[in-house]
Amino acid sequence: DGGITQSPKYLFRKEGQNVTLSCEQNLNHDAMYWYRQDPGQGLRLIYYSQIVNDFQKGDIAEGYSVSREKKESFPLTVTSAQKNPTAFYLCASSIIAGVAGELFFGEGSRLTVL
């Protein structure tokens, strides 16, 4: 069953802790993305990657880090430097970097900082 899998679906974190959100895809897509979704603000780009071992900052990268060691995987770490990390995080992928095409989204991870 092809698609994008995000885990965990719900996550609670204490202030000062780093947390890593997993994103795996078996669609053989080149490009992967992380978005943050807050009420009334749409989807804001955190990081994206076009190819293994390469990634670029999006509009709100501060306090986040990513890696792209494998084509299938694009984990996002929310660090303690992120001032307001409580949000819904969406991972996405598209088939060919540099060519406009459909974004496929995972089901999201909801992070709550206690």
Place this chain on the structure above:
Amino acid sequence: GENVEQHPSTLSVQEGDSAVIKCTYSDSASNYFPWYKQELGKRPQLIIDIRSNVGEKKDQRIAVTLNKTAKHFSLHITETQPEDSAVYFCAASIAGSNTGNQFYFGTGTSLTVIP
């Protein structure tokens, strides 16, 4: 960078009526404009898209129009049904740029279809 504005933020229509959602973009280099539907608690899913070399595209009850000169594009849903109730996002993308395939999203429109 690209800036996408979307209006209205909320929209209520009677079942069977039409719904129109409008978006504007700022970067004339944008060349791909998808629309996503996100039902409550679910992932966004593509419902229709349009490229800059086309002015209009239709898929059953859904249509999208693009005015490159004015830099705006619109989603039209006819004969609305309760299952059309969701949040709709527009986006603009510059494909093939050196910075990669970035998508810029509008802030969303919450559509409610009243039975």
